[in-house]
Amino acid sequence: MMRTVVVVGTLLLGIGAAIAQQDVAVKQDNLMRLQGKSMYGVFLKMTKGEIPYDQKAVDAGIAALEESVPTISTVFATNPKEDVVNSNYGSSQKIWQNKADFDSKVPVVSKTIAEVKGSIKDTASLKAAYDSIQAKCADCHDTYRVKLK
Numbered sequence: 001m002m003r004t005v006v007v008v009g010t011l012l013l014g015i016g017a018a019i020a021q022q023d024v025a026v027k028q029d030n031l032m033r034l035q036g037k038s039m040y041g042v043f044l045k046m047t048k049g050e051i052p053y054d055q056k057a058v059d060a061g062i063a064a065l066e067e068s069v070p071t072i073s074t075v076f077a078t079n080p081k082e083d084v085v086n087s088n089y090g091s092s093q094k095i096w097q098n099k100a101d102f103d104s105k106v107p108v109v110s111k112t113i114a115e116v117k118g119s120i121k122d123t124a125s126l127k128a129a130y131d132s133i134q135a136k137c138a139d140c141h142d143t144y145r146v147k148l149k
């Protein structure tokens with residue numbers, strides 16, 4: 001009886017840990033998707049003429065990035081040790097071998113956003129700002145993001 005309780009308890013703990021890890025991975029993935037929404041869902045589409053230039057949407061996108069980019073280091077504080085089910089991208093294990101370097105990529109993104117945001121007033125200036133910010137996002141992705149499919 002006692003043994004059954006222990007076995008069931010251990011099983012439940014195991015399931016709990018698995019769910020917690022998937023939660024961490026999903027939270028990290030959602031943060032990235034949110035930033036992708038401003039960058040690719042709004043800015044990139046406007047620079048390509050797929051949606052009309054809209055200063056309010058640009059300002060909202062910049063504000064969203066200004067708020068979420070600084071949270072990257074803390075949202076990526078723990079290694080979920082697994083990828084989000086069916087995700088296109090995953091985290092490289094290098095992040096947790098070199099967290100200080102990973103974290104050092106974050107303020108550069110914020111700094112670039114601060115530098116370019118006042119210059120955005122039309123499609124051409126948005127394109128220039130987009131390219132500058134994207135280069136900094138890519139600077140982390142090139143090392144720490146893994147393409148899963």
Ligand code: HEC
Nearest residue numbers: 028029032035036039087089090091102105137140144145
């Ligand atoms: C300090 C590192 C770092 C920075 C800076 C960073 N990212 Fe990421 N990003 C990652 C990692 C790691 C992944 C893969 C894991 C994940 O998706 O959670 C990722 C994944 C993504 C994905 C794919 C999500 C998916 O699974 O579909 C998008 C979109 C994305 N990032 C957008 C951005 C944008 C836009 C910026 C810049 C504004 C940015 N990221 C800055 C580390 C970073």
